[in-house]
Amino acid sequence: MKLIFTTKGTDWDSPMDPRFGRTEFFFVYDEETSAVETYDNRAIEGEAHGAGPKTAQKLAEFGAQILITGNGPGGNAATVLQTTGTEVHVGAGDMTVKEAYEAYQNGTLKKMQGA
Amino acid sequence: MKIAIASGKGGTGKTTLSTNLATFMAESANVVLTDLDVEEPNSGLFVQGELLHSEPKNKMIPHWEKENCSLCGNCQKVCNFNAILKMGDSIMVFPELCHGCYACCELCPTESLPMQPKQMGELKHFRAGDLDFVESRLMISEEQAVPLIKQTIDYVDANFPADTFKIFDAPPGTSCPVIEATKDADLVLLITEPTPFGLHDLKLAVETVRQLGKPFGVVLNRHGIGDDKVPAYCAAEGIPLVACIPNSRKIAETYAAGQLLYRDIPEVKAAVETVAAFIRDHNGGESS
Numbered sequence: 001m002k003l004i005f006t007t008k009g010t011d012w013d014s015p016m017d018p019r020f021g022r023t024e025f026f027f028v029y030d031e032e033t034s035a036v037e038t039y040d041n042r043a044i045e046g047e048a049h050g051a052g053p054k055t056a057q058k059l060a061e062f063g064a065q066i067l068i069t070g071n072g073p074g075g076n077a078a079t080v081l082q083t084t085g086t087e088v089h090v091g092a093g094d095m096t097v098k099e100a101y102e103a104y105q106n107g108t109l110k111k112m113q114g115a
Numbered sequence: 116m117k118i119a120i121a122s123g124k125g126g127t128g129k130t131t132l133s134t135n136l137a138t139f140m141a142e143s144a145n146v147v148l149t150d151l152d153v154e155e156p157n158s159g160l161f162v163q164g165e166l167l168h169s170e171p172k173n174k175m176i177p178h179w180e181k182e183n184c185s186l187c188g189n190c191q192k193v194c195n196f197n198a199i200l201k202m203g204d205s206i207m208v209f210p211e212l213c214h215g216c217y218a219c220c221e222l223c224p225t226e227s228l229p230m231q232p233k234q235m236g237e238l239k240h241f242r243a244g245d246l247d248f249v250e251s252r253l254m255i256s257e258e259q260a261v262p263l264i265k266q267t268i269d270y271v272d273a274n275f276p277a278d279t280f281k282i283f284d285a286p287p288g289t290s291c292p293v294i295e296a297t298k299d300a301d302l303v304l305l306i307t308e309p310t311p312f313g314l315h316d317l318k319l320a321v322e323t324v325r326q327l328g329k330p331f332g333v334v335l336n337r338h339g340i341g342d343d344k345v346p347a348y349c350a351a352e353g354i355p356l357v358a359c360i361p362n363s364r365k366i367a368e369t370y371a372a373g374q375l376l377y378r379d380i381p382e383v384k385a386a387v388e389t390v391a392a393f394i395r396d397h398n399g400g401e402s403s
Contacts, residue, residue: 050197050212057200076209083202 001031003104004064005097010038016100018070018093021052021077027097028062037062052077060084068092068100072112088112116398117281119300121324123316125287128306128336128360131370132390133284134161135377139387140394141246145279149271150250151296152286153236153263159250160373164243172251173232174262176213177220179206184227190219199228211258236263238270247275260292268299280394289316289323297324302397303331304357304390309341314348321354332357332393334386357393358386 006023008015017023026039041058044051056077059067067086070093072078081088089109092100103109120133129152137148150158177190177199188201198212199219210233220228235257241248251267253260264286271281285296297303303324307313317333324331333349338359349356360366361382369376376383 047197049195050209053200053207053209053212054197057202060202076212079209080200080202080207083205083207 001066002062002064003029003031003066003068003101004059004062005029005092005100006067006069007038007097009097012036012098012101013096016068016070016092016095016097020069020071020073021055023055023069026059026062028064029101050076053080056080059086066104068104068109070094078112116278116302116394117283117300118394119283119285119297119303119329120306121285121293121297121303121320122287122306123289123318123320123323124307124313127308127313128334129284129287130158130161131336131360131376132304132306132334132387133282134158135375135383136387136390137248137280137282138162138244138246138375139377139384140280140282140391141244145275146245146282147247147249147271147275147279148282148284149248149267150284151264151267151292152284153251153253153260153267154286154292156250156252156284158248158284159241161375162241162243162246162248164241164246164248166239167242168240170238171234172236172238172263172266174213174215174235174259175217175230176210176215176233177208177228178231179208180227180229181205182227183225185225187224189222189224190228193218193222211256214259215262235259238267240270240274260286261295264292264295268296280398289319293323294327297329298327300329302394303327303329304334305331306334306336307345308337309335309339309343309345311341311344313341314344317345317348321352330397334390335359337362355393358389360386 005027006017007025007027008017022044024042028037052074053076067088072090089111091110120129122129137146140146150156190199191201196212196214198209200207220230236251236253238251251263253263286292305320307317332355334357339362377387
């Protein structure tokens with residue numbers, strides 16, 4: 001399974017970014033190969049409108065099945081994520097990436113319905 | 116003549132001044148009051164009248180027709196608002212983000228994005244005694260006030276002659292909706308309160324109207340609370356402090372009951388008379 005986290009940094013101890021559309025980084029973890037990949041999304045700050053769908057479009061390029069984030073995407077971004085069938089798990093905004101992954105494995109994150 | 120009543124800070128008395136001034140001036144002139152705070156119009160709470168006309172207001176958004184689309188992605192490249200995205204083999208349109216600029220539609224090589232109307236709000240035109248009153252109301256979930264404000268001003272322009280006193284109750288703040296509501300005005304009245312917040316946001320509003328190159332004056336509401344820094348600022352900047360409306364419990368009670376103030380409260384009447392005279396001075400002394 002390939003997971004994607006919204007984060008404020010590029011390693012396992014980085015804090016999660018609770019925001020979806022304006023997240024600073026993506027942290028992508030492939031469970032099969034243990035490979036980690038990160039993406040710097042900070043250019044999104046320059047977008048006055050539509051950060052959510054734009055970030056969701058970028059996310060789709062990584063082909064992750066699971067999104068782990070904080071507050072969860074808004075309506076427009078959720079619509080984009082629906083087209084890719086990405087599963088959205090929210091409530092990890094105050095954790096580190098590592099804690100968020102553990103919480104996901106323990107099933108303590110909330111799965112967003114309809115996304 | 117167009118008069119915009121704006122404020123910077125919200126809740127300083129734009130609607131109080133607009134409704135009282137418009138109703139007062141309508142006793143002796145042709146006046147139309149227009150509520151341009153389309154996200155939360157409230158002049159209508161104080162000005163009730165007979166509904167003369169209402170019409171839906173639309174914005175134009177692209178509609179994807181996939182038959183001839185080559186999925187070139189040009190539409191998402193030219194959109195400044197991320198309102199249209201290519202996802203796999205489909206094009207997604209986000210109507211709330213769309214500013215109706217037509218760029219994607221015009222620049223689509225296969226003409227696969229014709230524009231279609233989508234209702235964003237409703238305009239209503241009332242007659243309240245001697246006063247015409249127009250208000251527009253943005254629909255729930257619509258994010259953009261500017262297109263509706265523009266169409267509302269167009270309606271007023273088309274339906275009232277130029278010598279009508281057109282009073283615009285503007286939205287608060289200093290962002291796009293306020294610019295749209297004030298950029299065609301012949302005169303701007305900035306209303307504020309004598310508090311640090313009131314002064315801070317007045318300065319932003321002054322900066323805005325100066326950039327627009329508009330003649331303007333300040334009206335001070337809730338005079339008697341706070342401090343004297345607003346009058347001092349106006350004096351130092353050479354800004355006319357046109358009138359003061361006192362802070363009073365009677366005003367608050369009358370306002371809370373949804374009633375106009377100037378008929379019952381002499382200080383308010385004096386203030387609106389002074390403001391009306393200031394407006395007429397800026398109209399070359401002509402009255403319509």
